[in-house]
Amino acid sequence: MRLSRYFLPVLKENPAEAQIVSHRLMLRAGMIKQSAAGIYSWLPLGLKVLKNIETIVHEEQAKAGHLAMLMPTIQSADLWRESGRYDDYGEEMLRIKDRHGRDMLFTPTAEELITDIFRGHVTSYKDMPLTMYQIQWKFRDERRPRFGVMRGREFYMKDGYNFDLTKEDAMHAYNRHLVSYLRTYERMGLQAIPMRADSGPIGGDDTHEFLVLAETGESEVFYDSAVTDLTFGDRDINYDDKAQCQSIMEEFTTKYARTDETHDEALFAEVPQERRKVARGIEVGQIFYFGAKYSEAMGATVQDADGKQVPVHMGSHGIGVSRLVGAIIEASHDDKGIIWPEGVTPFHCGIVNLKQGDAEADAACEDLYSQLTKAGLEPLYDDRNERAGGKFATMDLIGLPWRLTVGPRGLKNGVVELTCRKTGDSEELTPEAAIAKVIAQYM
Ligand code: P5A
Secondary structure, eight states, rough: GGGGSSSSOOOSSOOTTTOOOOHHHHTTOOEEEEEETTEEEEEEHHHHHHHHHHHHHHHHHHHHHHHOOOSSSSEHHHHHHHOOOOOEEEEEGGEOOOOOOOOEOOOOOOOHHHHHHHHOOOOBBGGGGGEEEEEEEOOOOOOOOOOOOGGGGGEEEEEEEESSHHHHHHHHHHHHHHHHHHHHHTTTTTOOOOOOOOOOOOOOEEEEEEEEEOTTTTTTHHHHHHGGGGGOOOOOOOOOOOOHHHHHHHHHHHSSSETTTTTTTTHHHTSSSEEEEEEEEEEEEEEEEEEEEHHHHTTTTEOTTSSOOOEEEEEEEEEEHHHHHHHHHHHHTTTTTTTOOOOTOSSSSEEETOOOOOOOHHHHHHHHHHHHTTTTTOOOEEEESSSHHHHHHHHHHHTTTTTEEEEEHHHHHTTTTEETTTOEEEEEHHHHHHHHHHHHTTT
16 A cells, blocks of 8 residues: 555644543544544554454454354344343443334344344254354443543444353353453454453353453453463364363463452462552453353253253353454554554555655665565555655554665665564665565564
């Protein structure tokens, strides 16, 4: 992409309404624009990051054997009356009437709708286990929408639902989700710690939230610092292997890590004092097992091997896809701007032409651009007629991991400059060597 043809409405000043750094940087980098309280348009740069996060979620869900589908955002109130949640959900639910006066709503979550689909089609235990998920917009009329996409009213969520014959199978689904979420967040460059939590309006007793530690996080958390040493890494996982999934789940959840809702001072006191941490975190996901709560209320039963009708065991699992954009920035930025992890960056590399209009510099930039593109990467070429300082400031603000700087002086010596956004380190390399190095980062 050439910056001269892109829509990147960067702001020079810090927007007064933004209280935390991710909100400030998303506005300044031209990623989002507020349209109403807690409701945002995603501008081209922001959308690219959102889609990259979505792709990682889809890929990891596919590996775990979960099936992608899509449900509508507008639902009939009738299903929610069956489960009892139409009245229980309270003011967070946006209620709508259609032209015939029927009660509709904008979906805040989709346990009812998926249960309705399941009961309409699945009648036998032979068609289970089954896990389906979607990535779809949700609406919750939050009392205090704030911090940009972190606590929006409209937000993008991955929501998945498992249907199993037995509690044991459903707990395998729970563990499988926990493992797949660990991998998902790590690919985004994040450490998200599973913590025992409260299930709120979704229901059930077994639930973990995934928290990214950050001072600006809205949740207070209590944990044994040993949990921060755990990483999933590149170990092999067989998602059908119940014992393996369970042992990874135990590895990541046995040490003390809880949100304030479930915090237990007496248990916490058993953690060695130097490892006891109280901090703040951003909730980027949550998994639930709630057994037959919805299947019983809505008559989602199947025939088991003995020919008996039994309600199915269920759980649901969510990832805050749009919130993650903010969470990643909270975890990765400096005073100049965003520092994208390579897994989610909107462009792989920036190209800064120090002397636009200089025949040699222009040709060298075009050549870098076409070679990177041919290699399957997406560079962002700042081809505007602007001061070098302004170009650098924009590149630093939007946070691409690598920057190639091209100018007549370097070209005379046959070199361009390659700069790493994270470390600030620069090196002079031949254009070929610089291209090879950038490509190698994404292999
Ligand atoms: C699980 C999927 C559920 O709704 N039902 C379907 C379950 N869980 S949840 O914890 O309530 O939400 C899942 C994740 O969505 C993100 N999230 C939000 N993101 C931005 N703005 C909001 N107002 C908001 N509310 C929830 C969180 O990351 C949460 O973990």
